[in-house]
Amino acid sequence: MEQVTIIGSGHMARAIAVRMLAARHSVQILGRNGEKTRELVESLGAGAQGGGEGAAVEGGIVFLAVPYGEGRNTVLVYGEALAGKVIVDISNPVDLAGFDRLLVPAGTSAVEEIARHASPDAHVVKAFNTCFAKPLEAGSVAGLPLDVFIAGDSEQAKVKVSAVVAASGLRPIDVGPLRRARELEAMMLLVMGLQASPNQDNFNWDTSLKLLP
Numbered sequence: 001m002e003q004v005t006i007i008g009s010g011h012m013a014r015a016i017a018v019r020m021l022a023a024r025h026s027v028q029i030l031g032r033n034g035e036k037t038r039e040l041v042e043s044l045g046a047g048a049q050g051g052g053e054g055a056a057v058e059g060g061i062v063f064l065a066v067p068y069g070e071g072r073n074t075v076l077v078y079g080e081a082l083a084g085k086v087i088v089d090i091s092n093p094v095d096l097a098g099f100d101r102l103l104v105p106a107g108t109s110a111v112e113e114i115a116r117h118a119s120p121d122a123h124v125v126k127a128f129n130t131c132f133a134k135p136l137e138a139g140s141v142a143g144l145p146l147d148v149f150i151a152g153d154s155e156q157a158k159v160k161v162s163a164v165v166a167a168s169g170l171r172p173i174d175v176g177p178l179r180r181a182r183e184l185e186a187m188m189l190l191v192m193g194l195q196a197s198p199n200q201d202n203f204n205w206d207t208s209l210k211l212l213p
Contacts, residue, residue, distance in 0.1 A: 001025055002164055005059030007074055009037045011133035012090060013065035014044070018137045021047045023167035028058045053077065061086045061160060063128070068093040068103060068110050075118040083121035086157045089114050089181075090128040092188045099193040102185065109181040111151070123157035125150060126181035127165070127172075129188055130209045141208035145171045151180040173211070 002025045006013050009031035017027045021044060029050045031037030041050035054077065062082060064071045068091040075082060089111040093103040104110055115124040127150045128136070135141050148165045150172055152158045162172035175184065187209075194203045 002061065002160075002167075003028070003059045004061045004063065004164065005030060005057050006063045006065050007031075007053075007078075008063075008065030009033060009040045010065065012128070012136070013063075014040055015131075015133040015136040016063050016065055016090075016128065017044050017048060019139060019168035019170065020164065021045075022139070022169060023164060025164060025167070030055055030057070057081050057085065059085070061088060061164060063088045063090065064114070065090055067091060071110060071114045072117045075114055075122070080119050080121075083119040085122050086154075086160050087114070087118055087122050087124045088127050088161060089124065090126075090131075092129050092185055092192065094185075094189050094192050099189070099196045102189055104185070107182070109179070109185050111181045111185075112178060115178065123152070123154040124178065125152035125154070125157050125161050126178065126184060127151075127161055129181075129184055130191075132205055132207065134206050135208040139169045141210050144210060145169055146208055147171050147173055147210050149173050149175050149184055151175050151178050151184060153178045 004020050004025050005028040007030045020027050027048045032053045037050045041048045062085050071091050091110050093110040095101045111126040148170050165172040194200050195205050
């Protein structure tokens with residue numbers, strides 16, 4: 001059984017926790033809002049435990065279930081406590097005011113920014129940024145396992161993330177090195193723009209990306 005830590009207590013934190021618990025992994029939730037964190041842990045039930053920001057990180061895999069802008073600050077707060085850990089960034093650096101631009105300079109990505117500020121002994125991976133919370137919690141779309149695209153420079157780290165993804169009933173897809181996250185984040189600029197557009201009646205925040213066949 002893999003011990004995982006999820007930093008954050010929002011909808012995506014819950015969805016990832018549900019999938020990890022379904023795979024019989026134990027889950028540690030670390031959140032800044034104590035009441036919200038307690039409520040989440042209690043709703044998840046057996047296998048979940050909680051703690052406040054800055055608590056000891058118990059999981060070998062650490063999911064940053066926080067919005068863009070907080071990821072860098074999070075790895076700075078935890079510092080060397082993340083050394084030797086696999087850090088999974090799920091964020092999308094999309095300008096939520098208009099859903100028409102990325103908030104990172106061309107030629108880089110949110111996760112690469114996080115990697116630059118994380119412990120040099122941590123292994124940073126991009127995954128789950130193409131998943132929305134509701135379908136992720138369900139684990140499937142149109143009766144098929146949800147796809148999780150994974151980018152990273154450490155093959156060993158990607159293998160570990162792929163293993164917990166597969167065990168949770170999802171389909172891991174290795175898309176290559178960490179720089180491929182630029183395309184994953186840009187893809188979600190388009191998808192999120194469709195969700196938010198009043199002219200797109202056929203899209204909503206339950207939309208999922210699935211490669212077929």
